[in-house]
Amino acid sequence: MTTNDIINPANLVYAKPSVLNDVPMHYCPGCTHGVIHKLIGEIIGEMGFQEKTIGIAPVGCAVFAYKYLDIDWQQAAHGRAPALATAVKRLLPDRLVFTYQGDGDLAAIGTAETIHACNRGENIAIIFINNGIYGMTGGQMAPTTLHGMKSSTSPNGRTVPLNGYPLDITKLLAQLDGTCYVTRQSAHTVASVRKTKKAIQKAFENSMLGKGTSIVEVVSTCNSGWKLSPADSNTWMVENMFPAYPLGDLKDI
Amino acid sequence: MKEEIIIAGFGGQGVLSMGKILAYSGLMQGQEVSWIPSYGPEQRGGTANVTVILSDERISSPVLSTYDTAIVLNQPSLEKFESKVKPGGTLIFDGNGFKKFPTRTDINIYRIDATEYAMANNESKTMNMIILGGLLKVRPIVQVANVLKGLKKSLPDRHHHLIPMNEKAIQIGMALIKKVE
Amino acid sequence: MNNKKKDTEEVRLMKGNEAIAHAAIRCGCDGYFGYPITPQSEIMETLMELEPWNTTGMVVLQAESETASINMVYGGAGCGKKSMTSSSSPGVSLMQEGISYLAGAELPAVIVNVMRGGPGLGTIQPSQADYFQTVKGGGHGDYKMITLAPASVQEMADHTVMAFDLAFKYLTPVMILADGVIGQMMEKVVLPPFQPRLTEEEIKIKCPWATLGKPANRKPNYIYSLQLEAEEMEDLNLRLQSRYRTIEKNEVLFEEFDCEDAEYLIVAFGTSARVCQKAVEMARAQGIKAGLLRPITLFPFPTEQISHYANQTKGMLTVEMSAGQMVEDVRLAVNGRVPVEFYGRMGGIVPSPDDVFEALKKLIVK
Numbered sequence: 001m002t003t004n005d006i007i008n009p010a011n012l013v014y015a016k017p018s019v020l021n022d023v024p025m026h027y028c029p030g031c032t033h034g035v036i037h038k039l040i041g042e043i044i045g046e047m048g049f050q051e052k053t054i055g056i057a058p059v060g061c062a063v064f065a066y067k068y069l070d071i072d073w074q075q076a077a078h079g080r081a082p083a084l085a086t087a088v089k090r091l092l093p094d095r096l097v098f099t100y101q102g103d104g105d106l107a108a109i110g111t112a113e114t115i116h117a118c119n120r121g122e123n124i125a126i127i128f129i130n131n132g133i134y135g136m137t138g139g140q141m142a143p144t145t146l147h148g149m150k151s152s153t154s155p156n157g158r159t160v161p162l163n164g165y166p167l168d169i170t171k172l173l174a175q176l177d178g179t180c181y182v183t184r185q186s187a188h189t190v191a192s193v194r195k196t197k198k199a200i201q202k203a204f205e206n207s208m209l210g211k212g213t214s215i216v217e218v219v220s221t222c223n224s225g226w227k228l229s230p231a232d233s234n235t236w237m238v239e240n241m242f243p244a245y246p247l248g249d250l251k252d253i
Numbered sequence: 254m255k256e257e258i259i260i261a262g263f264g265g266q267g268v269l270s271m272g273k274i275l276a277y278s279g280l281m282q283g284q285e286v287s288w289i290p291s292y293g294p295e296q297r298g299g300t301a302n303v304t305v306i307l308s309d310e311r312i313s314s315p316v317l318s319t320y321d322t323a324i325v326l327n328q329p330s331l332e333k334f335e336s337k338v339k340p341g342g343t344l345i346f347d348g349n350g351f352k353k354f355p356t357r358t359d360i361n362i363y364r365i366d367a368t369e370y371a372m373a374n375n376e377s378k379t380m381n382m383i384i385l386g387g388l389l390k391v392r393p394i395v396q397v398a399n400v401l402k403g404l405k406k407s408l409p410d411r412h413h414h415l416i417p418m419n420e421k422a423i424q425i426g427m428a429l430i431k432k433v434e
Numbered sequence: 435m436n437n438k439k440k441d442t443e444e445v446r447l448m449k450g451n452e453a454i455a456h457a458a459i460r461c462g463c464d465g466y467f468g469y470p471i472t473p474q475s476e477i478m479e480t481l482m483e484l485e486p487w488n489t490t491g492m493v494v495l496q497a498e499s500e501t502a503s504i505n506m507v508y509g510g511a512g513c514g515k516k517s518m519t520s521s522s523s524p525g526v527s528l529m530q531e532g533i534s535y536l537a538g539a540e541l542p543a544v545i546v547n548v549m550r551g552g553p554g555l556g557t558i559q560p561s562q563a564d565y566f567q568t569v570k571g572g573g574h575g576d577y578k579m580i581t582l583a584p585a586s587v588q589e590m591a592d593h594t595v596m597a598f599d600l601a602f603k604y605l606t607p608v609m610i611l612a613d614g615v616i617g618q619m620m621e622k623v624v625l626p627p628f629q630p631r632l633t634e635e636e637i638k639i640k641c642p643w644a645t646l647g648k649p650a651n652r653k654p655n656y657i658y659s660l661q662l663e664a665e666e667m668e669d670l671n672l673r674l675q676s677r678y679r680t681i682e683k684n685e686v687l688f689e690e691f692d693c694e695d696a697e698y699l700i701v702a703f704g705t706s707a708r709v710c711q712k713a714v715e716m717a718r719a720q721g722i723k724a725g726l727l728r729p730i731t732l733f734p735f736p737t738e739q740i741s742h743y744a745n746q747t748k749g750m751l752t753v754e755m756s757a758g759q760m761v762e763d764v765r766l767a768v769n770g771r772v773p774v775e776f777y778g779r780m781g782g783i784v785p786s787p788d789d790v791f792e793a794l795k796k797l798i799v800k
Contacts, residue, residue: 050647051648054513070648071654072655074656080508083503087515091509092513113502
């Protein structure tokens with residue numbers, strides 16, 4: 001195949017989703033965010049929901065999510081995305097409203113907003129990127145940081161006496177009557193990316209059907225924060241993150 | 254005309270609602286009115302008081318340091334407010350449970366044993382209306398007709414059948430109040 | 435200061451807090467988000483009782499905290515919806531982050547603070563000690579908030595309508611700074627006329643920046659306050675500051691009593707102004723030429739008018755239910771030309787007219 005063959009539209013087998021902007025992302029090479037952004041862009045495009053979607057961006061690496069997806073966005077104060085989403089969805093009930101949050105945003109500073117939005121059963125979707133670390137501020141310990149895992153604020157590894165236990169907030173949210181769909185996925189293989197896409201699509205559909213709150217946790221890597229190569233990060237995630245945060249549906253009603 | 258009134262007693266004696274009825278009565282006769290309660294935990298069993306002002310002119314301060322009329326329904330309220338009645342003003346008290354009595358000689362003092370009457374006649378729900386009747390006998394600041402109009406305005410429809418009972422209580426209070434010489 | 439009679443309309447008797455709830459529904463408010471705290475809980479209680487979602491479609495939601503409330507307001511405001519919250523001092527402290535974000539994102543919103551005494555959990559009794567927090571910027575960064583100080587139940591209703599108008603005119607959060615007396619007091623009130631809520635088509639025209647979903651023919655709308663480039667962040671700040679200067683030029687409101695020939699001027703807002711009006715009556719009865727200037731807007735502050743009276747009076751007295759906060763702005767306006775003294779009570783005590791009159795005689799008239 002020549003270059004001309006490859007760029008010939010007739011031979012096109014895959015294209016950038018139209019909802020995804022054609023701009024370079026600020027994410028580190030190997031980061032999971034880019035994959036998840038692409039999936040959200042694909043789903044919104046396929047559902048024909050570009051005109052009806054409002055995304056709520058967090059504080060964290062995804063603070064600039066609004067630059068990458070061609071939809072209306074609000075950028076929330078740290079942890080408050082579910083509060084914004086609550087108001088937006090209640091004031092505009094026929095829109096698709098989702099939050100996109102990291103572990104520090106959703107499970108530390110925003111725990112109250114997360115739990116209460118889920119407990120009220122707000123008809124929103126929450127996309128939760130869990131990489132066990134604060135990426136944007138330079139690799140500090142997160143609520144989801146594993147036992148013994150090193151970070152810049154747990155340089156000798158997380159210990160229970162000093163830091164308590166890793167927080168499995170998704171398991172906690174599955175207990176709440178307001179949630180209808182709680183699932184944990186990953187995006188490190190082609191198969192897992194496909195499953196995550198299905199999960200996010202289902203979460204979006206649920207919120208439009210008014211079934212309650214849907215949470216899609218995506219167990220992710222942060223190779224910069226973990227100080228590993230992208231490939232080693234994936235291996236480390238499979239060996240260490242998955243046992244603590246096992247993949248699969250926690251709730252689907 | 255301007256009347257600055259404090260009503261004080263225990264929570265549950267109907268102090269705040271008596272003030273509200275007075276305020277609504279003032280509204281019914283086209284006056285300016287203000288009603289400001291002590292609010293908070295004391296409503297729930299401690300002492301409660303409410304300041305009501307009825308005036309033909311616009312009202313400046315809703316919070317006052319002296320009053321034309323004080324209605325005191327328990328001992329602590331007497332001790333707190335007797336000294337704050339303006340010279341020549343009016344003090345009305347319900348003597349139930351009182352050990353010390355008013356001592357001032359430069360004000361008009363009235364006693365109305367409404368609690369005693371209400372308990373003896375199973376009228377405890379209209380005790381505050383009996384006292385209001387006493388007030389209107391000695392200080393006819395609002396017409397009884399306007400009190401009844403005010404009640405109609407402030408009570409939900411389902412309670413309108415209670416209005417005749419309240420009217421009777423006002424008449425009882427008018428007969429019950431006695432000047433203390 | 436008191437109820438303006440509007441003979442053609444129905445006069446009602448209600449608490450200041452209730453008046454805010456009624457006025458919010460009537461002026462087409464889209465969403466109220468709040469958390470209970472004394473002495474303002476009647477605002478949400480009245481809204482829940484009136485169930486406006488069945489009539490105007492207004493959303494009313496009890497949030498899990500003041501933090502959530504103010505961020506719900508942010509979410510609603512970002513959609514161009516008339517959004518509001520209310521609280522009392524400790525709860526408003528918790529909202530400061532969100533207020534700064536509203537200012538940074540240039541969003542219109544209405545916040546009501548029915549002040550109580552502090553610091554800390556303080557007391558549920560009335561206070562005016564959040565003046566600094568409100569007009570000097572309680573949150574981080576260089577921002578200002580238009581601040582209305584109602585002194586009657588009628589103004590609680592009127593200011594609710596006015597606050598939304600100003601918020602959307604200048605794309606800024608607006609604070610209604612009341613206190614426990616005004617919130618809990620019943621007075622006569624004529625409620626504002628009903629205005630329908632804006633339709634989405636109307637919002638699209640009035641608020642082209644609103645996040646209502648991106649049609650194919652426009653660029654996406656972003657509501658944000660993050661600018662990593664210092665130059666861009668300074669541009670935002672310059673834009674805000676220029677807007678604040680316009681607000682200072684156009685929106686100053688105050689009321690005067692017996693000021694024309696006043697030799698002694700009292701400056702007070704809210705409940706204190708009501709008390710001081712009576713003190714002025716007492717002074718006039720004794721032949722003392724006292725007057726009262728009541729700022730209705732605390733930002734923008736009536737600096738020019740107070741400065742004008744510095745040329746005419748022998749002294750000024752500022753009266754507040756605080757340790758003395760607004761007095762600093764009065765002194766800035768007077769700039770040393772006449773003595774400016776302060777009298778105040780703290781921690782939930784409301785000064786009496788007698789107290790103020792005595793202070794006037796002792797500190798100023800001499």
